[in-house]
Amino acid sequence: MTTFDTDVVVIGAGPVGLTLANLIGVRGHRATVLEARQELIDYPRGVGLDDESIRTLHTAGLWERVQPFTVPHHVVRLVNGTGQVLATNNPRTQEFGYPRKHGFVQPLVDKELAAGLDRFPATELRFGHQVVGLEDRGDHVVVTAERRDAEGELTDTVTVTARYAVGCEGGSSFTRKWMGVAFEGDSPSTRWVVVDVANDPIGTPSVYLGADPRRPYVSIGLPQGIRRWEFMLHDDEPTELCDDPAFMRSLLRRHVPDPAALQVINQRTFTHHGRVAADFRKGRVFLAGDAAHLMPVWLGQGWNSGIRDATNLAWKLTAVLAGDASDTLLDTYTAERRKHASDMIDVNMAAGTVMKMGRFGGAVRDLAASALNLVPKWKSYFTELRFKPMPRYATGVVVDQATLTPGRARADFKATRRRGGKLPGPLAPFVDSSGELSPVGLQFIQPRVNTADAANVLLDDVTGDWWTLATWGTDPTAYLNDTDLELVRRHRIKLVSFMPETQRAWAERQYADAPAPVTVVGDSTGALKDWFDVRACGLVVLRPDHFVAAACLARQAPRALAALRKAASLATEPAADQAPQPLEGASA
Structure with a gap:
């Protein structure tokens, strides 16, 4: 058995866990990331990156590394079955320093987040470590993980002691189940198949949300010449049907000439979820990202909502670790993040309902959209992304x-x-x-x-x-x-x-x-x-x-x-390892 200690043990090497560990490291504290897989996930998932997340990446010192894998000013158009544009989402504001929306290639970005940990000698990423045990001992936590090799053979049992633990291991989170908190919300039965191809055969940079009553779809232009399509599967279409090349070609035929010639990078099926944990904290253990909330994909907020969690939790953990604040500060994490995550889920679920309307409902929707587009105030509501709830901490x-x-x-x-x-x-x-x-x-x-x-x-x-x-x-x-x-x-x-x-x-x-x-x-x-x-x-x-x-x-x-x-439960006494320093002379 191997034993070592750290300040924060992060369970899961997805983007949220990696960002959290980078933010802890950049503020001078130790973090260890335990990942059950042998490597990072290599298939594309998230495709939308917000200006808020970029601000966090800049704080972590990673934006320059990540930027080459993004494209700014991602324009999204909601179209109906005939191609009529019902609404255009094209925010041009840069109030937070960056364009509001970017497209990105997640596997490449995640690699940069992982590489960023190499900057901190006391922070590390350990692959092949499946967490199987968790204890909160009042003044620290003990995490037990099984280390397995590439063939899945058990090679060691690892015990990590830390001041705090954060579960960032996704929707099936071991940490959330250990906490025993409810995972509230809905998981609609609608399934979707996603296809990513190289050498984009369309060549346009925009995003199209196809509210087509016959079969809703999404078409997305991504960096490095990648094109993504997502198609809704009907209830009478088994998931296994997506393994049939003829079926997949039939889905793509309305969108691209000669679908058989496409260079497919990735193909997967998934189901949308809209769920949020009842609490994000239990003692010294926390949840973040998909472990805390599952976000439907419509508005590209799953990745970004998780980064907001990491942003919020990181500075509070480091303040407590440094003796700048009492542990009570950490109670504000759930209070601040849970409501906004829940609001984002509601907006995403509503967007999905608009996308999936049948012929009659779709016709009513199209007429309503045409009327709203005649009113500048309502048109800008969609164009400027004003329907997206911004985080506001009450x-x-x-x-x-x-x-x-x-x-x-x-x-x-x-x-x-x-x-x-x-x-x-x-x-x-x-x-x-x-x-x-x-x-x-x-x-x-x-x-x-x-x-x-x-x-x-x-x-x-x-x-x-x-x-x-x-x-x-x-x-x-x-x-x-x-x-x-x-x-x-x-x-x-x-x-x-x-x-x-x-x-x-x-x-x-x-x-x-x-x-x-x-x-x-x-x-x-x-x-x-x-x-x-x-x-x-x-x-x-x-x-x-x-x-x-x-x-x-x-x-x-x-x-x-x-x-x-x-x-903020800020300390008034000097930190134990930091005597008060005289104020320096003023500087501009």
């Missing part, structure tokens, strides 16, 4: 903007007023002029900016991957007392001043003697000014995952920080 590591209450955040100020509550006097005029929406719980934008050291860089390259306190047009230290400055030092909170580019040089000189370092960021595009101009705040605190944890008027900074300390 509970967890957030501070309500109206009341500065820790642990919750209303989406707007209307609820406060409806219930007879009054907004704090200084806040009311700004809400009246800027609007009723609060940015707390939403992801912060990422424009290109300038600093004293860099020009035209993405904002995350300036703020980094940990906490940020930023103000618009002012010195953030002007609003912080000694207790606040100690919290800033203890938790490595980066202080940032957003400025019009025309004012940057002045601010760099003005803040040179500030009591803590302030990074002055030049708003060269005007995007940051626009953001603050329509929101009732002059100060924001950004979490390590780039979500807004708190937003307030600048003079409310001490109250907001005190509330945030409670919401």
Whole structure:
């Protein structure tokens, strides 16, 4: 028997487990990934990559490696059985720094995620390790795995001790079954066959969702000349029928000349699922990705939803491992991620219903779509992907903007007023002029900016991957007392001043003697000014995952920080292995 220890043991080497391990490694902690297979899955699965996921890959230092296997601005068209375009999804916004939608080749991307672990000497990926046992011993976990060779022969039993374990091993998750949590939702009986071919015989880069009453289909242009088709199987068509080349040629014949000449890379059948675990945590054990939720494929959110899990969980685990927060912080993982995953499942299931309508329902749908396309507001609802629910954390590591209450955040100020509550006097005029929406719980934008050291860089390259306190047009230290400055030092909170580019040089000189370092960021595009101009705040605190944890008027900074300390269960004592360091001189 072999025994070793680590900080986090990750069960499953899919994209979620690999991303999680990279994010843990890049923040200086140890992770071990145990994978039952002898190698990564080599057949294509996911095909859609969102800007949110790319932001995470950038944080992990992997985007440059992954980018060659992607194509930006993936346009999706919903068409009916005659080829009429019912809706076009072509979002052109880049509010988070990247095009909203990309096509990608998953096996090639997964290889880069695995190779990224080689950067960290204390992090490793172990193939041929089937997890068969799991124990939570209160202050650590013990994971038992059987190591098997390429022929499937048992060669050793491996025991791993770790502070935490995360199950990322897919829908049949051993970890979820060990936790004993319900897996709620539906698994429609509809089966689909997917076919990937090389040397795309169509040659168009777009995606077509074929809402054809005769047989719904999907046609997708992917990087490296790959074309994917997916066809729905009727109830009277056995799965084995897909093994018949003549049947497969009959499916493809309406879409491509001479289907017998296609170079097939992969062919598989699958069933859509829409399920979510009742809880994502039990003690020191967590679920992420398909182990926590199964997502229908319609909107390409299975891969991306799993990456959102890894993004959320990684910074919280590393904060606890570093002694920056208590274990209570980890309770916010389920609170923040489960609702959004459930909402995404609902939207995907609804999209599937639209796709699979019969002749009568399809005719009604087509007429409705034609009418909606005549109204610009409704047309943009589909074009700009506004039907996709963006993650918004109403509970967890957030501070309500109206009341500065820790642990919750209303989406707007209307609820406060409806219930007879009054907004704090200084806040009311700004809400009246800027609007009723609060940015707390939403992801912060990422424009290109300038600093004293860099020009035209993405904002995350300036703020980094940990906490940020930023103000618009002012010195953030002007609003912080000694207790606040100690919290800033203890938790490595980066202080940032957003400025019009025309004012940057002045601010760099003005803040040179500030009591803590302030990074002055030049708003060269005007995007940051626009953001603050329509929101009732002059100060924001950004979490390590780039979500807004708190937003307030600048003079409310001490109250907001005190509330945030409670919401994030932040430690107030110095870390055991880290004595307080004197604040360095200010720098731009």
